Amino acid sequence: MNISAQLMSLDQQIEQKIAEQVRRIEHIAERNQWKVIEAFQEHHVSDYHFAASTGYGYNDRGREVLDEVYASVFKAEAALVRPHFVSGTHTIATALFGVLRPGDELLYITGKPYDTLHKVIGSEQDGTGSLRDWGVTYNDVALTSEGEVDWDAVEKAMNSNTKVIGIQRSRGYDWRKSFTVEQIGDMVKRVKAIKPDVIVFVDNCYGEFTELMEPTEVDVDLIAGSLIKNPGGGIAPTGGYIAGKKTYVDQAAYRLTAPGIGGEVGSMLGATRAMYQGLFLAPTTVGQAVRGSVYAAALFEALGYESSPHWTSPRTDLIQAIRFTSAEQLIAFVQGVQKASAVDAHVVPEPWDMPGYEHPVIMAAGTFIQGGSLELSADAPIREPYIAYMQGGLTYAHAKLGALQALQTMVDRGLLSIDF
Numbered sequence: 001m002n003i004s005a006q007l008m009s010l011d012q013q014i015e016q017k018i019a020e021q022v023r024r025i026e027h028i029a030e031r032n033q034w035k036v037i038e039a040f041q042e043h044h045v046s047d048y049h050f051a052a053s054t055g056y057g058y059n060d061r062g063r064e065v066l067d068e069v070y071a072s073v074f075k076a077e078a079a080l081v082r083p084h085f086v087s088g089t090h091t092i093a094t095a096l097f098g099v100l101r102p103g104d105e106l107l108y109i110t111g112k113p114y115d116t117l118h119k120v121i122g123s124e125q126d127g128t129g130s131l132r133d134w135g136v137t138y139n140d141v142a143l144t145s146e147g148e149v150d151w152d153a154v155e156k157a158m159n160s161n162t163k164v165i166g167i168q169r170s171r172g173y174d175w176r177k178s179f180t181v182e183q184i185g186d187m188v189k190r191v192k193a194i195k196p197d198v199i200v201f202v203d204n205c206y207g208e209f210t211e212l213m214e215p216t217e218v219d220v221d222l223i224a225g226s227l228i229k230n231p232g233g234g235i236a237p238t239g240g241y242i243a244g245k246k247t248y249v250d251q252a253a254y255r256l257t258a259p260g261i262g263g264e265v266g267s268m269l270g271a272t273r274a275m276y277q278g279l280f281l282a283p284t285t286v287g288q289a290v291r292g293s294v295y296a297a298a299l300f301e302a303l304g305y306e307s308s309p310h311w312t313s314p315r316t317d318l319i320q321a322i323r324f325t326s327a328e329q330l331i332a333f334v335q336g337v338q339k340a341s342a343v344d345a346h347v348v349p350e351p352w353d354m355p356g357y358e359h360p361v362i363m364a365a366g367t368f369i370q371g372g373s374l375e376l377s378a379d380a381p382i383r384e385p386y387i388a389y390m391q392g393g394l395t396y397a398h399a400k401l402g403a404l405q406a407l408q409t410m411v412d413r414g415l416l417s418i419d420f
């Protein structure tokens with residue numbers, strides 16, 4: 001794999017350094033694996049549930065039971081798990097449109113949400129059918145300089161129209177801390193003390209199975225996520241899930257299909273088995289990916305780069321942010337990750353204007369599922385302060401190879417030297 005002897009000796013040091021952290025990650029993966037198996041058993045998952053339906057998909061038992069299994073895993077009243085969600089953004093938008101009505105306000109208390117949601121929120125009468133276009137107002141409260149929720153500002157911002165409180169668990173493309181489930185639980189208590197009937201929504205993308213609990217276990221009303229991230233286990237070909245209070249999940253289902261139809265109709269397009277199998281594998285695969293993130297953080301920190309989270313920090317998502325000092329380093333890093341892929345290692349990613357993003361983005365994604373980011377992938381918006389975001393790896397060995405190839409590519413291009 002063209003990794004120098006020098007880097008391989010550094011690898012030995014890093015492995016020793018992270019051993020204790022790895023044990024914690026494996027413990028979480030094991031418990032979550034058991035939790036998922038328990039949910040399968042509870043709902044008597046059988047071979048016939050994996051069969052494909054056609055047309056309306058009436059009485060598709062596989063679809064119905066999959067919803068129930070997800071609800072059990074997330075300890076939620078209900079869930080909606082479908083291949084018809086085209087992406088995480090679509091899933092989140094469906095949840096928000098499901099519960100918000102004209103005149104209501106959506107208030108994000110963890111700063112501005114993920115880039116692709118800005119157009120969902122929209123601007124005044126943009127004609128796109130955005131939330132704003134439908135008369136749903138929006139506000140957000142920036143995090144404090146310490147990365148905490150600014151409670152004084154939240155109290156001021158909440159008003160009689162505030163219907164949904166938005167929380168983003170993962171850092172997304174921001175240099176900020178991700179919020180643990182425990183922290184999210186505290187947020188729920190505080191906003192409900194201010195306004196008991198508010199609906200708390202959590203964008204759970206990248207968070208699933210990184211901790212022992214999920215946001216729905218700390219009184220969050222509604223969560224959404226993507227199946228080409230954590231809960232799809234790298235196997236689900238596409239799709240998303242929504243889970244939470246039954247009323248809200250039903251409303252989201254009416255939005256996904258049509259009022260009166262909801263989640264009771266819909267052929268699963270032959271994806272059901274992959275969605276079950278992916279969920280089964282997800283806790284273990286997420287554990288492998290998290291271990292890869294911790295390894296990458298420790299590796300680049302050893303060379304003087306700042307990373308977030310630090311390798312010793314407890315994890316609540318997959319994303320590892322590493323701060324570089326130039327666009328060249330970012331590009332070398334991402335291209336190096338691509339070189340480690342089993343798929344498309346021979347192509348070289350370049351920055352491009354991706355739909356939904358506000359800066360050119362370079363992405364390494366040598367994946368089996370297009371854009372699947374529980375698989376080893378790296379993204380970097382080409383803007384200061386030159387931060388690369390790396391995530392995933394269906395196996396730890398692959399995630400580690402990605403970090404090493406990224407570093408080797410930087411060394412080969414003379415962008416850093418390693419002397420020790």
Ligand SMILES: *Cc1c(COP(=O)(O)O)cnc(C)c1O
Nearest residue numbers: 087088089114170172203205226
């Ligand atoms: C990935 C992600 C999204 C959007 O998902 P897409 O599948 O890219 O549309 C939203 N929020 C967060 C935090 C994410 O990580």
